[in-house]
Amino acid sequence: MITTAWWASEDFWRKATIWITAFMVVVLIVLTYDSLSQISAGTERVPAYSAINNRIYYRQDKSRNMPVPVIGDPAPLFGKILSETEAEALVEKGKITTQAKNCMGCHTILGNGAYFAPDLTKAWLDPAWGSEGTREQLMMRFLLDPPANSRGYGSKRRMPNLGITEEEARGIIAFLKWMSTIDTNGFPRNFTPIAQEGDR
Numbered sequence: 692m693i694t695t696a697w698w699a700s701e702d703f704w705r706k707a708t709i710w711i712t713a714f715m716v717v718v719l720i721v722l723t724y725d726s727l728s729q730i731s732a733g734t735e736r737v738p739a740y741s742a743i744n745n746r747i748y749y750r751q752d753k754s755r756n757m758p759v760p761v762i763g764d765p766a767p768l769f770g771k772i773l774s775e776t777e778a779e780a781l782v783e784k785g786k787i788t789t790q791a792k793n794c795m796g797c798h799t800i801l802g803n804g805a806y807f808a809p810d811l812t813k814a815w816l817d818p819a820w821g822s823e824g825t826r827e828q829l830m831m832r833f834l835l836d837p838p839a840n841s842r843g844y845g846s847k848r849r850m851p852n853l854g855i856t857e858e859e860a861r862g863i864i865a866f867l868k869w870m871s872t873i874d875t876n877g878f879p880r881n882f883t884p885i886a887q888e889g890d891r
């Protein structure tokens with residue numbers, strides 16, 4: 692007679708599969724809610740949309756050994772303080788535009804996309820915009836006509852004219868500014884912010 696050990700029986704493995712699947716479904720649900728609570732705007736690492744009303748800079752955090760975003764004094768985008776709802780609508784407009792125009796076909800946004808062109812996650816802080824005062828205007832000019840305002844970054848790659856309207860460009864700029872407030876654990880690595888703590 693052939694006897695099968697309990698752990699080798701079909702019945703045991705059938706039950707084990709069902710229990711493990713059920714358990715992992717519960718784990719997945721818990722992790723989903725846990726992630727949502729950490730990636731929603733207005734939480735510790737992802738500031739509220741109205742953060743675009745303030746100056747954004749980075750400070751080296753010694754214990755984490757990486758630069759972390761700081762939301763500073765009021766510095767309204769396009770000179771106008773926005774309510775939370777207005778700020779959300781503007782950032783949303785920018786986010787939708789980046790999706791509609793497929794910016795991620797060339798750029799990376801929060802880890803998604805391509806590396807043909809510079810990472811946009813912290814593009815708001817790129818020192819190439821000159822000073823903080825001129826940044827909004829230069830960004831606007833660049834987005835409306837990239838070939839004429841190209842910087843190239845030492846490569847021959849150029850951003851094409853994507854037919855971005857002024858309203859869409861405002862949204863994109865708000866989206867880029869808001870994205871720079873997100874604590875991304877120092878990602879992208881070694882980016883150089885436009886201004887450090889204390890400078891203007």
Ligand code: HEC
Nearest residue numbers: 789792793794797808809814817841842843848849850863
């Ligand atoms: C066909 C590829 C391509 C697409 C699509 C594209 N870009 Fe670019 N972009 C580039 C290249 C190349 C550069 C850098 C060279 C230059 O200055 O033209 C650049 C530069 C930029 C910069 C300056 C980056 C910095 O660090 O200061 C911004 C901002 C930008 N793009 C935003 C966008 C947005 C927003 C979209 C979508 C609406 C977009 N790009 C779509 C190729 C692209």
